[in-house]
Amino acid sequence: MNYVAVSGGADSTALALLLWERGEDFEMVFSDTGGELPETYWILPRLAQRIDKKLNVVSNGSFFQHLVQYGFLLPGPRMRWCTKLVKMVPQRNFFNQIRAEKVFVGIRADEPRRLERKNTEKYENAYPLAEAGMGKKDVKALCANYDLLNPVYEWRSNVSCFFCFFQKKRDWLGLLKHHPTLYGVAEEWERQSSITTKQGWGWNQRFTLSQLRVADEQQLKLWPEPDAEPCLICSL
Ligand code: SF4
Incomplete structure (x- = not known):
């Protein structure tokens, strides 16, 4: 059997739609971090349901379980323990256990650097979006065509965990507006991290979520956006 790794983002959704339009036989696999946005679930x-394909949900325990084991040490761009533990490990275990023949990956034609990554797995990888020359606008248009574009794109740059440290200032503010309870959860984890870790890590190097919550326009301008790229593994 062939598989498509889906995240709820536009790339993997468009990939599943493209393969379905072509009449390919496949199942979908979703790595649930336990911290996905409600829109993704x-x-x-x-x-x-739309494409009548099986959705396999895999997990290696929730992000919160691992966070507690790490003593509330928040992950960050230079200590990215979450991607491996809650995204890659459960997917890889599933593909190996089930002896997947081919895994379709939602890398677009406008992401050549990602295509250079070597495949060290036992299964073959294929990149239909890139082969079809589809870029960011094309994948979003295809999803929208089937009314399957994740609504988080209305207020957020990427589909990721609600607490993802790669998100931009406006994404955090969007989370505060659209999901204030989830913002509060991320804020509380950050507070725990600053108490229980020597380094006092937060989600962002420039501001804490408690500071961001009450910042005025003037203050917001003093916090430039981080340079880090979004999570390219998680936001397929
Ligand atoms: S989306 Fe962000 S927080 Fe979630 S696993 Fe990926 S890098 Fe970590």
């Missing part, structure tokens, strides 16, 4: 079953 909403869009994935809609996709599965």
Whole structure:
């Protein structure tokens, strides 16, 4: 059997739609971090139903479980323990256990650097979006065509964990507006991290979520956006 790794983001959704339009036989696999946005848990079953394909959900324990084991040491761009533990490990275990023949990956034609990554797995990888020359606008248009574009794109740059440290200032503010309870959870984890870790890590090097919550326009301008790229593994 062939598989498509889906995240609820536009790339992997468009990939599943493209393969379905072509009449390919495949199943979908979703690595649940336990910290996905509600919109993601909403869009994935809609996709599965629309294209009538099986959605396999895999997990290696929730992000919160691992966070507690790490003593509330928050992950960050230079200490990115979460991607491996909650995204890659469960997917890889699933593909190996089930002896997947081919895994389709949602890398677009406008991401040549990602295509250079070597495949060290036992299964073959294929990149239909890149081969079809599809870029960012094309994948979003295809999803929108089937009314399957994740609504988080209305207020957020990427589909990722609600607490992802790669998100931009406006994404955090979007989370505060659209999901204030989840913002509060991320804020509390950050507070715990600053108490229990020597380094006092936060989600962002420039501000804490408590500071961001009450910042005025003037203050916001003093916190430039981080240079870090978004999570390229998680936001397929
Ligand atoms: S989306 Fe962000 S927080 Fe979630 S696993 Fe990936 S890098 Fe970590």
